[in-house]
Amino acid sequence: MKERNPWHTPLTIFIAVVVRFSFLCLNEINLFFVLFCCPQYGIVLDAGSSHTAMYIYEWPAEKDNNTGRVEQTHSCKVKGPGISSYASDPKKAGQSLQVCMKEAERFVPSERHEETPLYLGATAGMRLLNIENSTASDQVFQAVSESLQKSPFSFQGARILSGQEEGAFGWVTVNYLDDRLKQVCAVDMDCSGVTTGALDLGGASTQISFVSDAFDGSESPNNSVNFRLYGNDYNLYTHSFLCYGKDQVLRMALAHQTKSGPGSISDPCFHNGYSESKNYMTLYNSPCVSKRKPVSSPADFTHVGKGNFYQCQELVKSVFDFTQCKYTQCSFNGVYQPTLQGPFGAFSAYYFVMNFLNLTDTSVPLQSVKEALARYCSTPWETVRTLPHPGIKLKYLAEYCFSGTYILTLLTEGYNFTSETFSKIRFIKQVSSDAGWTLGYMLNLTNMIPAEAPDTPLLPHAGYVSHVCFLFVFYLFGSLASPQTCLLLCFHGNLVPLAIIFHSMT
Ligand SMILES: Nc1ccn([C@@H]2O[C@H](COP(=O)(O)OP(=O)(O)O)[C@@H](O)[C@H]2O)c(=O)n1
Numbered sequence: 037m038k039e040r041n042p043w044h045t046p047l048t049i050f051i052a053v054v055v056r057f058s059f060l061c062l063n064e065i066n067l068f069f070v071l072f073c074c075p076q077y078g079i080v081l082d083a084g085s086s087h088t089a090m091y092i093y094e095w096p097a098e099k100d101n102n103t104g105r106v107e108q109t110h111s112c113k114v115k116g117p118g119i120s121s122y123a124s125d126p127k128k129a130g131q132s133l134q135v136c137m138k139e140a141e142r143f144v145p146s147e148r149h150e151e152t153p154l155y156l157g158a159t160a161g162m163r164l165l166n167i168e169n170s171t172a173s174d175q176v177f178q179a180v181s182e183s184l185q186k187s188p189f190s191f192q193g194a195r196i197l198s199g200q201e202e203g204a205f206g207w208v209t210v211n212y213l214d215d216r217l218k219q220v221c222a223v224d225m226d227c228s229g230v231t232t233g234a235l236d237l238g239g240a241s242t243q244i245s246f247v248s249d250a251f252d253g254s255e256s257p258n259n260s261v262n263f264r265l266y267g268n269d270y271n272l273y274t275h276s277f278l279c280y281g282k283d284q285v286l287r288m289a290l291a292h293q294t295k296s297g298p299g300s301i302s303d304p305c306f307h308n309g310y311s312e313s314k315n316y317m318t319l320y321n322s323p324c325v326s327k328r329k330p331v332s333s334p335a336d337f338t339h340v341g342k343g344n345f346y347q348c349q350e351l352v353k354s355v356f357d358f359t360q361c362k363y364t365q366c367s368f369n370g371v372y373q374p375t376l377q378g379p380f381g382a383f384s385a386y387y388f389v390m391n392f393l394n395l396t397d398t399s400v401p402l403q404s405v406k407e408a409l410a411r412y413c414s415t416p417w418e419t420v421r422t423l424p425h426p427g428i429k430l431k432y433l434a435e436y437c438f439s440g441t442y443i444l445t446l447l448t449e450g451y452n453f454t455s456e457t458f459s460k461i462r463f464i465k466q467v468s469s470d471a472g473w474t475l476g477y478m479l480n481l482t483n484m485i486p487a488e489a490p491d492t493p494l495l496p497h498a499g500y501v502s503h504v505c506f507l508f509v510f511y512l513f514g515s516l517a518s519p520q521t522c523l524l525l526c527f528h529g530n531l532v533p534l535a536i537i538f539h540s541m542t
């Protein structure tokens with residue numbers, strides 16, 4: 037006679053079914069929470085030389101975040117100038133951030149405030165202030181830190197980013213947004229060719245960062261940053277040129293024209309008919325030009341425009357030093373630069389200026405771009421001034437001819453882009469999130485990009501939805517067949533799709 041299995045009692049079967057069902061329920065709930073519930077947040081303040089901007093990022097609760105991307109959900113432009121402009125009244129720098137911080141309190145759910153990290157990174161404006169007057173720079177940081185500590189978020193500190201960090205995090209952002217980092221490469225295969233270079237133009241500094249086969253860091257270790265992201269090694273070339281942001285270069289170009297201390301200059305980079313009185317003290321009040329201040333000059337000079345792109349290009353070239361290079365090849369000012377490689381994303385002022393000038397289409401030949409800019413520069417100031425340009429201040433309107441000329445000169449003469457490689461540049465503002473260093477900075481500080489590639493990604497949202505639909509149809513047909521089948525399916529039917537989920541999670 038067949039012996040009876042002692043475990044097959046009604047009680048043990050009941051307990052087994054309850055335990056199994058509980059596990060399945062927990063798993064479903066966990067999956068639901070990971071995918072839909074309780075997103076996490078991070079806030080980064082970009083304290084640039086011209087202004088401060090706040091960015092709020094959001095991502096699914098799962099720490100490794102293999103289910104989805106970090107997305108920018110809100111941004112806020114701080115009213116007033118950059119924090120470095122408050123050197124004589126640091127408290128105001130802190131106060132200026134308050135409106136955006138209040139906005140952040142509304143955009144991040146209150147139950148998440150305490151655990152939301154808040155970072156402030158300052159760039160070239162504060163780098164310059166720190167060179168000029170480190171006490172004032174410390175006081176500004178003190179004031180902004182005190183102000184941010186008052187917010188309900190988890191304030192993680194305010195600091196100056198090095199130029200290298202600014203360049204490298206800009207590169208991480210661009211490649212994260214382009215989905216270039218997650219590509220799984222075969223062993224020994226070089227995946228570096230598939231990344232996008234980053235070109236960032238600020239008001240006080242400019243950064244160039246890219247991966248090149250010709251660069252291993254040995255020739256110029258200061259320009260080398262190594263990353264291991266998602267299992268791939270990257271040896272990044274990056275350089276930040278302090279004083280080569282467009283606002284400081286404008287000062288340098290003006291300083292070049294006013295070195296003898298004249299009462300008036302005729303500037304090819306400004307439109308014909310433009311005429312403004314400017315102050316010598318204000319112009320030379322920056323470490324980028326202060327040493328060149330003329331010994332004797334009147335208090336003011338008249339800045340007159342003559343609108344000539346080609347002469348402007350010659351003038352802009354004078355801010356670069358091409359005479360020295362101790363390496364095999366250089367960009368300018370004796371800075372090593374390997375051969376350009378890959379597509380490039382150009383953002384911040386590159387985008388704002390080229391977008392204003394309607395010159396973001398790089399499939400247009402470089403020569404035609406120059407001709408279009410030459411036509412714009414020769415447009416009389418009266419015409420430019422009276423055309424409708426909603427929201428653009430006259431001061432900025434007057435500078436686009438100069439800024440466009442600087443951008444083309446920097447790219448072609450400075451970085452050696454040719455008519456062919458120019459077409460590989462994309463002028464970008466946003467790819468779901470704004471292009472800039474802030475996203476890369478936060479991804480790094482929150483350890484959001486793992487060094488090693490995750491085995492298999494969790495079920496994405498679409499996967500979860502199809503899983504739920506599958507179960508629904510499964511139960512519906514089961515119920516139609518018979519109540520017994522329904523019961524059976526309720527306990528056992530979802531083992532099939534759950535097995536698939538388990539498989540994808542482990
Ligand atoms: N809508 C806008 C916003 C900024 N900008 C310019 O973009 C640059 C941004 O520089 P930034 O404040 O980030 O300065 P850095 O600290 O990065 O050098 C400034 O020159 C602004 O004038 C612009 O041209 N149009």
Ligand SMILES: [Ca+2]
Pocket residue numbers: 084085159237238239384
């Ligand atoms: Ca910037």
